[in-house]
Amino acid sequence: MEAFWNWIRIHVVSWLAPPKTIEIIDIVQVLLIAYFVYHLILWVKNTRAYTLLKGILFIVAFVVVANVLNMDVIVWLLGNLSVAAITAVVIIFQPELRKVLEQMGHKNPLSSLFSLSRVSEVANMRFSDQTINELVRASFEMGEVKTGALIVVEREVRLEEYEKTGIPVDAILTGQLLINIFEHNTPLHDGAVIVRNNRVMAATCYLPLSDNMELNKKLGTRHRAGVGISEVSDSLTIIVSEETGNVSYAMEGELHTAVTPSELREQLHKIQKLYQMDYTRFRRKGRDKRENKSAQ
Numbered sequence: 001m002e003a004f005w006n007w008i009r010i011h012v013v014s015w016l017a018p019p020k021t022i023e024i025i026d027i028v029q030v031l032l033i034a035y036f037v038y039h040l041i042l043w044v045k046n047t048r049a050y051t052l053l054k055g056i057l058f059i060v061a062f063v064v065v066a067n068v069l070n071m072d073v074i075v076w077l078l079g080n081l082s083v084a085a086i087t088a089v090v091i092i093f094q095p096e097l098r099k100v101l102e103q104m105g106h107k108n109p110l111s112s113l114f115s116l117s118r119v120s121e122v123a124n125m126r127f128s129d130q131t132i133n134e135l136v137r138a139s140f141e142m143g144e145v146k147t148g149a150l151i152v153v154e155r156e157v158r159l160e161e162y163e164k165t166g167i168p169v170d171a172i173l174t175g176q177l178l179i180n181i182f183e184h185n186t187p188l189h190d191g192a193v194i195v196r197n198n199r200v201m202a203a204t205c206y207l208p209l210s211d212n213m214e215l216n217k218k219l220g221t222r223h224r225a226g227v228g229i230s231e232v233s234d235s236l237t238i239i240v241s242e243e244t245g246n247v248s249y250a251m252e253g254e255l256h257t258a259v260t261p262s263e264l265r266e267q268l269h270k271i272q273k274l275y276q277m278d279y280t281r282f283r284r285k286g287r288d289k290r291e292n293k294s295a296q
């Protein structure tokens, strides 16, 4: 027992001793670490990494006990296996790690500074009121007759990777077109439709499924796919349930179930306003540049 307390004193208490001086950079570091640990815990909680974490905690406890009791051979063995174990974890959790990195990239506050390539695209953006009306009308009409649908409204993050999994459509979005696409027993009804600005770009697209364990277990793959794409992009996905006729939408990894037409319209108007802000900023930048040039 004494060996155990000695070990704790040397390895834990001395490590936790407060520093002699605290500088601003130390506080910044603590805040950054807290932010990353918080997001790591959230990620672990919401994915299958939670089961793995329990296994890892068990192994860590075993290593501590082996260290305390001076089990040299076991400590040596575990030490040598650790590199292989880390590599194995990276391989096993490759999809989850990829998703986290994608999310980080998409949330990166610096990304807006490097979005020049998008600027020319912003100029073409016209997510119109007409498109919003057609989306809302079609979704609730399909809901009334219990036609399942999955409509991804692209925003800043390009969804070409997912578009390629489907059949190209590239047509002006109308309610009738959407209703036609999702009509039962037609070639395009399965999978998701991807909408860019005012156009339906592709149908029958395959989306990544969310592994969020907090999602209602009664919800099937259509809803999981809607949430999945909203976890890896800034899109808004409208989901019409074939079972209940409810219309839901997924955004930023959250599912808003059984919304009303006005709630959906309001949300679509919100993202439309963001487009317009980008568009106005782009126009203003261009005008300033032209004025500067002519003044020179």
Ligand SMILES: Nc1ncnc2c1ncn2[C@@H]1O[C@H](COP(=O)(O)OP(=O)(O)OP(=O)(O)O)[C@@H](O)[C@H]1O
Pocket (backbone or CB within 6 Å): 148, 149, 150, 189, 190, 191, 192, 205, 206, 207, 208, 209, 218, 219, 220, 221, 222, 223, 224, 225, 240, 241, 242, 243, 244
């Ligand atoms: N990964 C995916 N990407 C795109 N579409 C998908 C994906 N997975 C399922 N779907 C669509 O969802 C349909 C199956 O829906 P399912 O019944 O499993 O889901 P649900 O969430 O219970 O929806 P509903 O309430 O409409 O039954 C598939 O036929 C397909 O059209």
